[in-house]
Amino acid sequence: MLYLLIAxxxxxxxxxxxxxxxxxxxxxxxxxxxxxxxxxxxTTPVFREIKRAHPDWRLSVAVDPVSEPVIRHNPHxxxxxxxxxxxxxxxxxxxxxxxxxxxxxxxxLILLPNTTNILAAYWALIPKRVVVYPxxxxxxxxxxxxxxxxxxxxxxxxxATETYLASLRHFDISKCSIDKEVYPSPQAMRRFADFYTGTxxxxxxxxxxxxxxxxxxxxANFAALTQRILDTTDAAIVxxxxxxxxxxxxxxxxxxxxxxxxxxxxxxxxxxxxxxVIKGLSLMIGVxxxxxxxxxxxxxxxIDIAGPCDMRDQRPTGESAQIIQRRDIECVPxxxxxxxxxxxxxxxxxxxxxxxxxxxxxxxxxxxxxRDDTRTR
Numbered sequence: 001m002l003y004l005l006i007a008x009x010x011x012x013x014x015x016x017x018x019x020x021x022x023x024x025x026x027x028x029x030x031x032x033x034x035x036x037x038x039x040x041x042x043t044t045p046v047f048r049e050i051k052r053a054h055p056d057w058r059l060s061v062a063v064d065p066v067s068e069p070v071i072r073h074n075p076h077x078x079x080x081x082x083x084x085x086x087x088x089x090x091x092x093x094x095x096x097x098x099x100x101x102x103x104x105x106x107x108x109l110i111l112l113p114n115t116t117n118i119l120a121a122y123w124a125l126i127p128k129r130v131v132v133y134p135x136x137x138x139x140x141x142x143x144x145x146x147x148x149x150x151x152x153x154x155x156x157x158x159x160a161t162e163t164y165l166a167s168l169r170h171f172d173i174s175k176c177s178i179d180k181e182v183y184p185s186p187q188a189m190r191r192f193a194d195f196y197t198g199t200x201x202x203x204x205x206x207x208x209x210x211x212x213x214x215x216x217x218x219x220a221n222f223a224a225l226t227q228r229i230l231d232t233t234d235a236a237i238v239x240x241x242x243x244x245x246x247x248x249x250x251x252x253x254x255x256x257x258x259x260x261x262x263x264x265x266x267x268x269x270x271x272x273x274x275x276x277v278i279k280g281l282s283l284m285i286g287v288x289x290x291x292x293x294x295x296x297x298x299x300x301x302x303i304d305i306a307g308p309c310d311m312r313d314q315r316p317t318g319e320s321a322q323i324i325q326r327r328d329i330e331c332v333p334x335x336x337x338x339x340x341x342x343x344x345x346x347x348x349x350x351x352x353x354x355x356x357x358x359x360x361x362x363x364x365x366x367x368x369x370x371r372d373d374t375r376t377r
Contacts, residue, residue, distance in 0.1 A: 003115050004140050006091065007122065007147055018125050021103055028058035029107045029171070030126070032117040034083050036211065037271070037290025039337065040067045041297055042161045042314055043111060044181045047076040049165060053173040060105070062117070069271035070294075073183040088116045098123035107171065110148065111164050113141060122147045130170045132163055134338035160314045160337040178317060180297035188273035196280045199261060202235045202368055205278060205295065207286030208248055208266070209241035214335070214344055215287040215307045217352055223252045224357045225285070226262070232361065232370045236261040238281065240274070240291055243267030283367050285360065287352065296321060303363045306333075307352035308344070313337040322363045326351050 029050065033043045040063060050059055060079040061071060068082055081101075087093045094116055101124035108121040110131040118141075121129045131148040135155065145151060152167035154160065165176040196203060206226060210216040226237055239249040239262065249264040256262060269277060274291065275298060278284065284295035284302045288309040293316065295302050301320035304311075310333035311323055326332055332351045335341060344350075 001140055003091075003094075003119060004143050007119060007144060010123065011147075014122060014125065018127070021125060026058075026106050027054070027056055028060065028105050029109060030060040030062060030081070030101065030105045030121075032062045032083075032108065032110045032121070033112055034062060034064045034085075034114070034117060035067070035112045036064070037067050037070055038288070038293040038314070039112075039160070040064075040070050041180050041182060041290065041293040042159075043164055044071070044074065044297070045161060045176060045178055046109070046111070046164050046168065047071070047074060048181060049168055049173055049176045050171070051076040053168075054171070062120075067271075067290075070182060070290075072272045073185055074181065075183065083116065083120075085116075088120075094119050095123065100124075101126070109167060109171075111167070113137070113145065115141070115144060118144045118147060128170075130167055132167055136336060136339035154338070156312060159312070180293065180317075182275045182294050182297045184274070184276035184279075185272045188269070188276035191273065192269075192276040192280075195263075195277055199236060201260070202233075202282035203238055203280065204229060204233075204235045204364070204368065205238045205240055205281045205284040205286075205291075205300075207240045207284070207289060207291045208252070209245045209289065209291075210287050211289055212335075212340065212342055214342055214349055215289065215305075215309070215352060216349070217287055217305055217307075217355070219248050219251070221357055222248070223255055225360055226252050227256060227258075228357060228361050229364060229368075230256060230258040230260055230262075232365065233368050234260075234371065235282070235368055236263075238263045238277070239266055240286075241266035283364065285364070292316060301367050303360060303367075305352065305355055305360065307349070307355070308333055308335040308341075310336045320367060322366065324355055324359055324363060326354050329354070 058078045062081040065082045097120045105126050107128040108126045110117050113131050129148040130150040133151045133153045150170045154163040208222045245266040249266045253262050279298040281300045286292045287305045296316040296318045302316045303322045306325040314337050
């Protein structure tokens with residue numbers, strides 16, 4: 001409510017300054033998407049379609065520092081602006097960001113409408129400010145949307161990506177493709193050029209990490225799934241996660257009674273490097289997290305253990321994508337693109353824990369051939 005009051009108090013000054021300095025006719029646009037990795041990957045069609053329709057426009061993208069490596073090598077983006085939430089949480093931080101952007105852009109597209117993004121575009125005197133109106137929005141943010149110029153409503157049955165693309169109509173862009181894109185660094189392409197050599201076996205990636213603890217499938221499940229895949233298929237395994245997940249990966253490898261190849265990449269490759277590895281997989285398995293969407297963007301079949309996530313909002317769209325979700329649980333889904341809780345209100349996250357290893361293995365065998373002698377086990 002404080003920033004809403006400040007916005008109204010500042011509006012006469014912004015109006016005068018806009019009249020004096022805000023009339024810009026240059027060919028540039030800034031897109032605000034400061035959400036997490038998966039959301040940013042689902043935004044990549046926007047970058048491509050802007051450049052397809054307006055190749056002479058300069059495209060800047062404002063992102064969270066954690067997600068930034070995902071688009072570092074995207075050829076459609078001319079400039080990446082990192083918005084650190086800690087540095088922009090206060091009034092002076094927001095004002096400094098606005099000053100950094102001031103007098104640079106004739107248009108802004110705000111795909112994640114929060115206080116910082118809305119006010120930064122407003123105080124930067126950007127004349128055209130298009131914003132996505134989410135299905136979940138608090139009263140203060142609703143009023144802050146008055147400080148934008150165009151609104152695109154996110155309404156079912158559109159996915160978030162479809163809404164993002166629909167907002168491009170305000171820039172005379174239509175007939176868009178929802179295909180996502182990720183690009184590895186050239187260094188990563190060289191580093192992992194021989195990663196899959198030496199075996200004809202299919203490689204299955206397993207993401208043992210969950211950015212949101214409410215989605216965590218559990219170390220016992222991941223360990224058991226790894227062993228069951230080794231028992232029932234000829235596949236090799238690649239474990240993905242953060243540095244914090246390395247002990248679990250070591251534990252999984254140590255518990256395996258197979259002499260088949262298991263690679264531990266937890267904390268061993270950055271986000272800008274991972275596409276170089278993931279694109280060679282035959283299958284990726286994980287909870288609904290950023291790397292699932294990265295694999296989906298690269299055309300790799302995925303199994304998404306969706307848990308509490310609203311798949312109507314955002315989901316893998318590949319032809320072979322498989323989604324496992326307990327829709328029989330009354331509270332599912334409770335996690336949405338524009339409203340994501342971090343704790344289960346019932347304390348048990350049964351929507352995730354209720355998905356069994358057998359449930360996932362069944363989907364694996366729909367994609368990866370099992371050994372003939374294990375089909376009936």
